[in-house]
C-alpha cells in the first residue's frame with residue numbers, strides 16, 4: 293500500500309482525515325496525506341497531527357519514507373523531537389487529522405513557481421536548486437554575465453501576465469524522446485508510474501516536476517533577485533526572495 297499523495301492533484305488542500313499506517317521511531321506514515329515530502333529541491337511541509345482525543349502533535353518535517361520497499365509517494369511525517377514519546381501510544385489503523393502550515397507552504401509554492409519563470413528568463417541548464425519558505429536558489433550553467441535589473445523586470449512582467457499553471461503528464465517514452473523538457477539536471481524527473489508529471493505555465497514554460505505550484509503566476513506576487521554570485525567558473529547562482 294502506498295500513501296495517497298493528495299497534494300499532487302490539488303496543492304491547495306491544507307488538511308485531511310487519514311489513518312495511521314505505520315509508526316517508526318521518528319514519525320508516522322498515513323494512508324493519505326496533504327504533506328509534501330522534501331524532494332525535487334522543495335522543502336518538506338511542517339504542520340500538525342491531531343489524534344481522536346484532541347491531542348495535537350507537531351509535525352516538524354515531511355520526508356520520503358526511508359523504510360525498505362517504500363514507494364516514492366510514501367511520506368514519513370516526522371514528529372517534533374520533544375513529542376516523540378507520544379509515538380509509542382499510536383497504533384496502525386487509528387484515525388487522525390493532519391494539517392499543514394499553510395502560510396509556509398504557500399511561500400514554497402510561490403517561490404517554486406517563480407523558479408519555473410526563471411527557467412524561461414534564463415535559458416541555461418540548472419544544476420542545482422533549493423526552495424524554502426525564505427528563498428529559491430538556482431544554479432545556472434552559464435558563463436554569460438547576468439543582469440539583476442533585467443531579471444527583476446522580466447519576473448515582474450511574467451507575474452503580471454497572470455498565466456495559468458496547470459498539471460499535465462507525458463509517458464516515460466515520450467519524455468525520453470524529448471529530453472529538452474528536463475530543465476533541472478540535478479533533479480530527476482518524477483518517473484516511476486509510467487507517466488511523468490508535467491507542469492505547464494501557459495505560454496511561458498513546460499517541464500517535468502513533482503512539486504507544488506500556485507495556480508496562476510499572479511499569485512507569486514512581488515519577487516526579486518536577492519543575491520547573485522559566481523558559484524564556480526561555469527555556474528551562476530541566483531537567489532530569489534519574496535517582497
Ligand SMILES: [Zn+2]
Pocket residue numbers: 404408491501502503504505
Ligand atoms: Zn515545479
